[in-house]
Amino acid sequence: MPPLRRGAGGRDRGRHGRALRARGAVRGEDRARRPLAHLARPPARLRAHHRRGGAGRVTTIPYRFEQTASAAEVVERWSGLVAGEESGDEVSVAGRVMLSRPQGKLAFSQLRDSSGAVQLFAADGVTRDFDAFRKLHLGDWIGASGEVVRTRRGELSVKVSDWVLLAEARHGFGDKWRGVTDVETRFRQREVDLWANPGSRDALLLRSRLVRRTRERLWDLGFVEVETPILHPIPGGAHARPFVTHFRALDMDVYLRIAPELYLKRLVIGGLEKVFEIGRLFRNEGLSPRHNPEFTSLELYQAYADYRDIMALVEELVSGLALDVLGTTSITYQGRPLDLAPPWRRATMAELVSEATGHDVSVHTPRETLEKWARDADVELEPAWGPGKLMLELYEKTAEGDLWDPIFVYDYPKDVSPLARAHREDPLLAERFEAVVAGRELANAFSELIDPDEQLARFEAQAAALEAGDEEAMRVDTDYVRALEHGLPPTGGLGIGIDRLAMLFADASHIREVISFPMMRPEPPERPEPPAA
């Protein structure tokens, strides 16, 4: 049956475009009338093949399909066939048609499933409804059964005897050779991106393996995986602006968590000595190649451990994950080699800043001197900054970006580390470190603050800062202080950005490459809403 002509009956895609204008209708009116105008109409081409008339039974698309082999299994298991040989073995495969080469009374197409791709070979007289088969669109899903053969030209194929349409693709999947590069399309319609660009799928699969192996490794180390609240009455555990929402039953505002830290430490107080959580955090801050408003973190806490124990754990975990997921610790990130093998370099922040500036910098350096050096380094000073903040700014301005190979930067100023325990040897420092890889913070860890009195004092200082306008400052969490009053043993804590780690392993320059559906600005409507008639 010949396909219906464009415009016939007004049922095809031409309806909201050319066909209408050809009849003199106004395109804009039509589009405004139907806000879903970008959706495709059911195409006519396969109607004869899979649609039946009559109420209640409009399609022959089956409800299930029995695969007996994946594409990769077919290619692997029958790799020994020689050109022109027929195996005598029947298989059923399913997937999406990615290439189609009808040639007279033969047709070749490539079927891709999650395992890989295999060629389908169809022939008039062999393949049921051959005429419809050769009209399949790129992107259509089908299930196909037939004998595994190798064609005369040497391509392993399933010689299709029977097949069935599983879903039709009403839209294209981009240029068959170059895929889709338009960022709007790639991330607003990620399903298109995932089919059109194999690298996109690879990045998400790599992330999945990474998360899975992270869990397994931590389980093996005796950590207990837990889930703590995402709705927090008081946002805490980090410096960040929270998202606010409202809980109707209790008529109270609640916050999407900016960190699970306080709850996890309360679990340690409760006797879960080694806990971890992998989960989503929400920070009401900007979008950037390295920031998504919701992102995934790993946080873990280990009783009886200090920050040096955690350093050892981090380098072991990250290098081990590289081996698990990539098979090597020698990786390339954005064209530059990088080795994750332990031991990682360790340097105090004061050492790094001194190295970078040429001055002998420490948190004990007089404030005026620090201010001068900071100005020399083009740091934009703020009057409220103390020596610790000045040193941190100086570090971030002069030293951090130049770090490439993995390094533990430790002994942070205490006044910029409100949840870390004071240094055992220097009261102006905190026992805190960050792991920096490829010039970026990958992990943040400390010997946890365990003293309830000091915790309360620091909360109060934060609350004062909040009052003074610092929207990222913390609030006083009396529940948490009361928990500390029950006794938190010496504990080492760690946070790792899973997205950042996935970026590193996937060699991704943008965080959205490793997020299935990254945050996007809402798509603007094609036209303003028409005025009410």
Added chain:
RNA sequence: GCGCCUCUAGCUCAACGGCAGAGCAACGGACUCUUAAUCCGCAGGUUGUGGGUUCGAAUCCCACGAGGCGCACCA
């Protein structure tokens, strides 16, 4: 938020002040071993939106929108 850059057919891209084009996809046809098949044919556009300059604008200017990169903030 600031600076620079980008936006052309469903997709990937040309045309850079003088008739808006190609490849792929789609549509019609030929073809019994293709590999991004090939060949013939047919369609497809308010050149992101609005305004300006000009005899003439996809092209130059302005504004707006969306996006990218960098800076700032942050993990």
